Amino acid sequence: MxxxxxxxxxxxxxxxxxxxxxxxxxxxxxxxxxxxxxxxxxxxxxxxxxxxxxxxxxxxxxxxxxxxxxxxxxxxxxxxxxxxxxxxxxxxxxxxxxxxxxxxxxxxxxxxxxELLAASVLLKGLTAGMLVRDVHPVRPGETVLVQAAAGGVGRLLCQWAAHLGATVIGTAGSPAKAAIARAAGCAHVILYREEDFVARVMQVTGGRGVAVAYDSVGRDTFDGSLECLALRGHLVNFGQSSGPVAPFAIPRLSARSNSLTRPMLFHYTAERPALEAMAAALFGVLASGAVRADxxxxxxxxxxxxxxxxxxxxxxxxxxxxxx
Ligand SMILES: NC(=O)c1ccc[n+]([C@@H]2O[C@H](COP(=O)([O-])OP(=O)(O)OC[C@H]3O[C@@H](n4cnc5c(N)ncnc54)[C@H](OP(=O)(O)O)[C@@H]3O)[C@@H](O)[C@H]2O)c1
Incomplete structure (x- = not known):
């Protein structure tokens, strides 16, 4: 039955x-x-x-x-x-x-x-691809911040961004997760429950900040992610693992001409041709070994x-x- x-x-x-x-x-x-x-x-x-x-x-x-x-x-x-x-x-x-x-x-x-691999990677991998290819196309030489870098989406996102030529700064909640983030291609890992991640990002980037912050943690990291952005940097809030983000005053974006998006995967996969193209890109990076999935x-x-x-x-x- x-x-x-x-x-x-x-x-x-x-x-x-x-x-x-x-x-x-x-x-x-x-x-x-x-x-x-x-x-x-x-x-x-x-x-x-x-x-x-x-x-x-x-x-x-x-x-x-x-x-x-x-x-x-x-x-x-x-x-x-x-x-x-x-x-x-x-x-x-x-x-x-x-x-x-x-x-x-x-x-x-x-x-x-x-099938086991597909069920562990399809949604998270399509999301990672959406983030680095569509929401903020990562360019070689950019520095990007990934919050919860050792998470399911996070570790795929870090590998894909590094493959596209970015320097990836990741945050993680424990030393064991920091090791996972490093193995996923993070050049720098910040233990954000112990360290001030904004100060570390500014130190690593020589005070310039990052081109994009991919933030799925939400409430606990949103303000800090915004502070980490370079001039014209892009904050991509795509989740809220720590809780929903508080209402936001748009004028805050004008301090450095920043942009903010709140993408949802299903809006990017709604049309069958887009879904097929995104899946082909994911299966492509998996087949080439550019992105390894657990x-x-x-x-x-x-x-x-x-x-x-x-x-x-x-x-x-x-x-x-x-x-x-
Ligand atoms: N917008 C979209 O279309 C889309 C699509 C897929 C996923 N998402 C979002 O992406 C995020 C990641 O999804 P996932 O399934 O891959 O999960 P996950 O990243 O494996 O798990 C969430 C991670 O968030 C971190 N975290 C920080 N504060 C937390 C708290 N208070 N409670 C729990 N976790 C906390 C933890 O990592 P540390 O211990 O390292 O801090 C935890 O492992 C979720 O927010 C999800 O909703 C969005």
Whole structure:
């Protein structure tokens, strides 16, 4: 019998409980998928806690999965039973052993990419690519700041920015994570729970500041990231792991002609050609070895609550993947 994690009420990780579900046949334009690996992302924690109210309850959370096509619905071209695919979706429903999915979201996996790897890297890697290619295209010789550089997105982002020729300054919450950030290509790593990261960034850049600060930590680092910017530098706030950013006075940007963006991946992947181009870029840097991805730590789907606890406690040193 197919099963899934059903969220009935917002709250603590214990709200994530395994239940049996019914999965129908795929309709027009849809495929039915047997899922073999499900990515766990910070977004899932926001949905569970109720910070994001984007999943109707009761509902099945999760925005990233991989598996094997079992059946295709009428009118679906390009997919057949047995194909290995991965996907990201803003429509949720991923924490499940089986599901029906619009075929327009599915990406066929290249031979060198396992479903486990795909579920640990697709959403985070598409996000990293969006940040360094689309939101602020990184140029050779630029100095960039990456907050939470050892995180799931962070370590991919650092490698990709370094590959494009940037000098990467990363922040990390512990010496063990600093080692991960260094291995991901950071030329300088700052232990931001112990050191004043603004002062260190200014010291490293000779007082000039950075061309771009990629900040997914939010509340605790936003002001400091802004202070780290060079003239005409760009603050990219793409997450809020420490909490939402307080309301912001636009005139603060005029002090150094700075710019601020708040991108969301799903707005960049909304059109199929863009999604395919972004996935091709990601699979390209993985195949060339320019970006190395950790296949992640697996937990049974039934232990989704534990995965959320690990992510929220900052104790996860590898991307987390649920296996049905
Ligand atoms: N905008 C988008 O489209 C998009 C897409 C994907 C992800 N994101 C965002 O990117 C961020 C990273 O996602 P991820 O899944 O890769 O998670 P992650 O980076 O693996 O985990 C979050 C990290 O944030 C740091 N952190 C700092 N303060 C924290 C706090 N108070 N509580 C918990 N963590 C804290 C921790 O690293 P240290 O211990 O090193 O401080 C922690 O490991 C999330 O905010 C997520 O929502 C945004």
């Amino acid at each position: 197919p099963h899934a994690i059903i969220l009935r009420h917002h709250g603590a990780p214990e709200m994530l409980r395994l239940e049996e579900i019914a999965v129908g046949a795929p309709g027009p334009g849809e495929i039915r998928l047997r899922q073999t690996a499900i990515g766990v992302n910070f977004h899932d924690c926001y949905v569970r806690s109720g910070l994001y109210r984007t999943l109707s309850l009761p509902g099945i959370p999760g925005i990233e999965g991989a598996g094997v096509v079992e059946a295709v619905g009428p009118g679906v071209a390009g997919f057949a039973p047995g194909d290995r695919v991965a996907y990201v979706t803003a429509q949720y429903g991923c924490y499940a052993s089986e599901r029906v999915l619009p075929a327009s979201l599915a990406l066929k996996l290249p031979d060198g990419v396992s 296949p992640g730590r697996t937990l049974p789907l039934a232990e989704a609550a534990e995965a959320h606890r690990l992510l929220e406690s900052r104790a996860a040193e590898a991307p987390l993947v649920l296996v049905p």
